[in-house]
Amino acid sequence: MEDTIRRTTTDAVYETLLDEIVSLKILPGTKVSETEIARRFGVSRQPVRNAFTRLGNKDLLLIRPQKATEVRGFSMDRIALARLVRLSVEVEITRHAVMRWNSDCNAELEDNIALQEQAIQAGDLAKFHALDYDFHRSICTLSDNPMAFEVILDCKQKVDRLCMLSLTNDIEAKSVLKDHRGIAEGLASGDLEKALNTTRKHLSRLDQTINFIHDTHPGYFE
């Protein structure tokens, strides 16, 4: 009973465009035409239309009938909402996690943190970001809410798209690592307040970056 969903042409178009938009290879405000994209991928308009619809549902495309479709700009409101939702879920998850924490959980998080340290020392920022990713996913699964990470990821993507405009340095990475240590310590010692406070500080770390980008790239906002 392998109910593996087949990958369709629509999926391919969708995933490629999603990556290009999120990674800012296509900038906000850029007009995208169904026929143009269809030519580029060598497919008909149909799968492109489907992909556009999906991207429109994700607020990444602004589709206006009889007018051009364009890549949506950033919205401070939508970004604030995404951050609020992520913070809310992450806080609640942490609350669940501290209640069912045990030595195995500890080991998993410690392993991850050790790898983060190695990645920073090696200067491998890509690896570090992947581990950052895993760190938060681990907390979700260890708190018995694995699906919650999808929500967090969805929120994270919206913010990440904005933060692509800012270069990340390893000083920042070290601060992030310190936060992760604090959260892990809070969970390990059953200190809920410490875990929560660190989580809040951790997720508010982007405040300055976002405001900076808003000031320096006002054209990308709607």
Add this chain to the structure above:
Amino acid sequence: MEDTIRRTTTDAVYETLLDEIVSLKILPGTKVSETEIARRFGVSRQPVRNAFTRLGNKDLLLIRPQKATEVRGFSMDRIALARLVRLSVEVEITRHAVMRWNSDCNAELEDNIALQEQAIQAGDLAKFHALDYDFHRSICTLSDNPMAFEVILDCKQKVDRLCMLSLTNDIEAKSVLKDHRGIAEGLASGDLEKALNTTRKHLSRLDQTINFIHDTHPGYFE
């Protein structure tokens, strides 16, 4: 510059099907065919396909290539996630609200609660549910997070679809009203813990109902 988005045929099909699925006029597991729906609405397959895609994105339809499309059953996991997200956001919103609470906020909530009381005494459950709706939206707007209500609403809809299988009585409504009073009192007196605890109790009120439905209607679950 009236940028009012035009209503398309796709929108009409989507909204009608959405209502029919959410209100359980179409039961989970029911197979829906593009051509059949197209005939029913007197339109071509095109807008139906678009509508199907949207409903699939909302996890309401299960579309498998080359297989029949069917209305998705309930999933305890997805419902648990929706409830977790709603609780998380509602808790965080309450935290924001209590910080900026003032007499105007109080008045708005008190007005709403008074109307709830009237609706219950008049036995008008539909009105009461609408006011319940407004109560939670008010807290969002008063906490300066108006868009957060869209997230809450999205979560609420997923759970509501399940709860359509259970008849609501007015004893339940009275409990809900009591919760609302508790939340309002907590906010008014600046007692964050009271507001939070009542919110958690309020949102966990459906536990029994959901488990009951899961036991009595196992066929609607996937």
Add this chain to the structure above:
DNA sequence: ATGGTAAAACTGGTATCCAAGTTTTGTCAA
């Protein structure tokens, strides 16, 4: 009854065509 095969049904994709709206372009007049 059972097994196998053929027909029917379903979605995904392609190809045209048209409708309705918007934007660009071009022409002509002042």
Add this chain to the structure above:
DNA sequence: TTGACAAAACTTGGATACCAGTTTTACCAT
């Protein structure tokens, strides 16, 4: 040169027909 206006060239939304690949169904022979 500049302005106004009309035509052409875009855009998406929808309708229709068709094919491919898969799954389901139905029927028939054993």
